[in-house]
Amino acid sequence: MNSPQIHCGDRSRSRDEALQRAARIAGGLAELGVQPGDRVAVVLRNDIEFLEVSLGIGQLGAIPVPVNWHWKGAELAYLLADCGATAVFAHRDLAPVVADALSTPVPIIEVVPSAALRQAYQLPDELPAIGQLELESWLDGHTELVDTPPTPPLSVIYTSGTTGQPKGILRTPMTPEQSVHVTQRLFRAFGLTLEQRTLVPAPMYHSAPNVHALFAVAAGIDLTIMPRFEPVEFLATIERHRIAHTQVVPTMFVRLLRLPEEQRRSFDLSSLEAVVHAAAPCSPEVKRRMIDWFGPIILEYYGGSETGTVVACDSAEWLAHPGTVGRAMDGCDIRIYQPDGTQAPTGSFGEIYIQTGVSWPDFTYIGNDVKRKQMERDGYVSIGDGGWLDGDGFLYLSDRINDMVISGGVNIYPAEIEQFLITVPGVRDVAVFGIPDGEYGEVLAAHVDTDPDSGLTEDDLREHVRSNLANYKVPKVVVLDRELPREESGKLFKRRIRERYINPV
Structure with a gap:
């Protein structure tokens, strides 16, 4: 090269x-x-x-x-x-x-x-x-x-502000030894090697693409940046630059799979050796279709801007444990805590707590040390996600703890409904969340962006959910919404939609 x-x-x-x-x-x-x-x-x-x-x-x-x-x-x-x-x-x-x-x-x-x-x-x-x-x-x-x-x-990354104002993540300075360990962990999770040509299609103001791009330059890896993700140009860029590695978000998978089969197959993607994704839950059906298309080169990892990469899995591990985001990497650990502060049994839902190991630099939030301390339990840190561990130690995400809906005493995880709806033909994007209700406390609302030519109605979408999921998971409110506030990275601002119901103008 x-x-x-x-x-x-x-x-x-x-x-x-x-x-x-x-x-x-x-x-x-x-x-x-x-x-x-x-x-x-x-x-x-x-x-x-x-x-x-x-x-x-x-x-x-x-x-x-x-x-x-x-x-x-x-x-x-x-x-x-x-x-x-x-x-x-x-x-x-x-x-x-x-x-x-x-x-x-x-x-x-x-x-x-x-x-x-x-x-x-x-x-x-x-x-x-x-x-x-x-x-x-x-x-x-x-x-x-x-x-x-x-x-x-390292860069100060601002969180998306799921609750309250965004918070700036300020890290303690790394020693040279820590820097080596952090680089090695990132490269293992990303599936990246020095010999590969790598592609960054997501906005670099976000944590993962920011780290991906800067570490690639520091390591001397040939790097291609997309000014803006566009499905056809993404495939053309892989073919043109003989890209071996790229990092994406699940929304990009969905947009790629919506291309006509003939168009998808017209590009030479034989140079690809690893495609890694993170940042948001991925529908198992979407991931399976991507593995069928790209081959068993799809990697996944989980962590946060605060913690870095903590768990990871390859295609073989995912196919053996469908829906997992991976298993704890060397030096890291995962615990699941219940609301009473006890550790959840294997297979039981709770809040995910992460132990990053000594190699990853500690952090605080600019001007908010109290918030940082509130996140910690027994030396483990929560970034607000809920999930569970199976008997083999593989982690499964359910939803953000703050996004979980309690309707009539029943816990509902909107991510499950979103992952189903996004696979419905004619659905382009979806946000499911809880809104206040006098009888049940909360009920489900779904804002769905549909292709105008699909002819889908609110009742059609409810029926799709009803015929595939439990009745209590059927959204009471369904809105066809062509302007869902989603960033190019795939991050959806549910809070901005939910606020319309909590503080109507």
């Missing part, structure tokens, strides 16, 4: 050049007064500059804070103030939104979107500057920073 490259759209840059540019970014930030330990916000879409900026911030010893660039107004203002950003990198069209959200003026370094980004997001060719610094001309005036930390800080 030639020397490692970073590819995005029609652009490629050698790893060496990207690292040199990152060192100049570090030098420029130092001249702006940014200090080691400071936090620098990154409001950028997927592109080569995202990586260079993140690496440059780390080379200074400062901490990159990747920001969901969809955020605006109060939610963006909250994040920028909460992390105490001392500088911000933003794509030029996003810079005005950032400037409006800053409560205290800090330098904004504008990045002009590439042609691939402009095409993917239908941005105009000419974008006005807001009078701030522009990355390329700013770089021309700076030399590379030479004095860099042995282990750059």
Whole structure:
């Protein structure tokens, strides 16, 4: 293989050049007064500059804070103030939104979107500057920073804010030995090797693709980034770049399987050696179909932004334990606790608690040590998921603890109903959750995005559930909803939909 490259759209840059540019970014930030330990916000879409900026911030010893660039107004203002950003990198069209959200003026370094980004997001060719610094001309005036930390800080990732405001995950600095162990664990869970060409199709402001991309560059792996996931372009990119490895989310599987069979089979995917998924529950039927299509190269892992990868499984293990997300990796452990604080028997549901081992760096939340302490029990940490362990130690997810619905005293897990509905022909997306009810306490509501040509009605969807699942799992409220608030990563903001029922306008 030639020397490692970073590819995005029609652009490629050698790893060496990207690292040199990152060192100049570090030098420029130092001249702006940014200090080691400071936090620098990154409001950028997927592109080569995202990586260079993140690496440059780390080379200074400062901490990159990747920001969901969809955020605006109060939610963006909250994040920028909460992390105490001392500088911000933003794509030029996003810079005005950032400037409006800053409560205290800090330098904004504008990045002009590439042609691939402009095409993917239908941005105009000419974008006005807001009078701030522009990355390329700013770089021309700076030399590379030479004095860099042995282990750059990990990014501060903000949680999605399932309950309350998003929380910034701040990690303790890693020792060089920890860095080696963390890299080895990630590569085992991801199924990634140094010889493979890897593809990142998901937004890098999220934890898993962020780690995937940055560790790939650090390790010298040939990397391709998609500006935006699109099913046909995803398959074409694998064929064009001879991709051996990629990481996806289950929503991408669903969109890929919706392509006509003839179109799916028209691409040469023979280079693929490993496809890993995580971040959300995957319907067993969807996963089985992907294994049938791609072969037994589908890997899965489970963990959280706080804990990293903790459990993992390959296709053979999953087929032997359908529905599992894996078994604890070396040095990690899983416990299931019941509400009374006792450990749940094998096969019984409870809250999942994770022990990450000494190699994974500890964490707290910015400005919220109390919340961090509340998550811990006997040295194990909960990230809010519910599930159970089988007799072989394989973990199964049921739902987020906060998403579980108690209707008339019966526990219902919306994820099970969602995983069924998403496989119904004509259903494009679905969110199931509980809403207040005077008689039962809570009842189920389902917001479903359907193909307009499918002709599906609310009653059709109820009947599909009734004919396949228990009657108490049939949603009382069904709404055909074409605007479900889901991120490109696959993360669904149920809270925003549920709030319509709790606080109607």
